[in-house]
Amino acid sequence: SENDESVIHAAHSAHALGMAVMLKPHIWVGRGSWPGDIAMTTPQDWQLFFDYYYRWMRHYALLAEMYDMEMLCIGVELAQATVGHEQEWRAMIAKLRRLYSGEMTYAANWGNEFENIAFWDALDFMGVNCYYPLSEKDNASDADLRAGATAVVERIAAVAWRFRKPVLFTEIGFTSTNAPWKQPHAEVRGSPVNLNDQARCYEAMFQALAGKFWCRGIYWWKWPSYLDYGGPADNEFTPNNKPAEQIVTNWYRKAW
Numbered sequence: 001s002e003n004d005e006s007v008i009h010a011a012h013s014a015h016a017l018g019m020a021v022m023l024k025p026h027i028w029v030g031r032g033s034w035p036g037d038i039a040m041t042t043p044q045d046w047q048l049f050f051d052y053y054y055r056w057m058r059h060y061a062l063l064a065e066m067y068d069m070e071m072l073c074i075g076v077e078l079a080q081a082t083v084g085h086e087q088e089w090r091a092m093i094a095k096l097r098r099l100y101s102g103e104m105t106y107a108a109n110w111g112n113e114f115e116n117i118a119f120w121d122a123l124d125f126m127g128v129n130c131y132y133p134l135s136e137k138d139n140a141s142d143a144d145l146r147a148g149a150t151a152v153v154e155r156i157a158a159v160a161w162r163f164r165k166p167v168l169f170t171e172i173g174f175t176s177t178n179a180p181w182k183q184p185h186a187e188v189r190g191s192p193v194n195l196n197d198q199a200r201c202y203e204a205m206f207q208a209l210a211g212k213f214w215c216r217g218i219y220w221w222k223w224p225s226y227l228d229y230g231g232p233a234d235n236e237f238t239p240n241n242k243p244a245e246q247i248v249t250n251w252y253r254k255a256w
Helices: 004-016 043-066 086-097 112-116 142-163 195-209 243-255
Strands: 071-076 103-109 126-130 167-172 215-220
Touching: 004 043, 043 071, 043 086, 071 086, 086 103, 103 112, 103 167, 112 126, 112 142, 126 142, 142 167, 142 195, 195 215, 195 243
Parallel strands: 071 103, 103 126, 126 167, 167 215
Antiparallel strands: none
């Protein structure tokens, strides 16, 4: 849903504000599906898939190189195309590095994909779209959320230590609804607004990640390109103009 002009404009605007840029192209699959559902049925079809996917990603690698974008994310949650296809990704990464000189990562889906990718060593960062549940309780206490967040962080750290690679949270977020810690990835159509429960999840994750040197950054899902989006009546993922925004502000100030 983005053209090249809008991507270039967004990168230019971010650079003008002194920010670094990660270009993270998504294959957006509609009708209730997601990239992790993409699967081929024969080796020949997988070969075609990786050929076409490289051609698509090559375009964005060149775009990122031309406009000095500091990082390129080479895929998002392609769960059935990553696990079991190590050599195809290694070959693609090698070809993309001949086009793009910045740092590279891949945004793996939480759980099985992130924990079983075999080519992390070929990238500069391990990337995780982190939607691990923090608690199964409807009325989880702050202590429950801290314990859940700590368990999530320890699970991610185990993978980081296995590959001796830093981790970038390429996505993490919670909706502004009741108990978003139970299914952080779930859509929220029609759910009542609960700004406090969102903010509590943010605080728990920040506390669990504090001091973890292997964590190189957090991209909160999701921040808008226009600041009218969000606000106290919004039940979606954005923290914009909500208490969760202040949680982010407080912790990022500590980091600086």
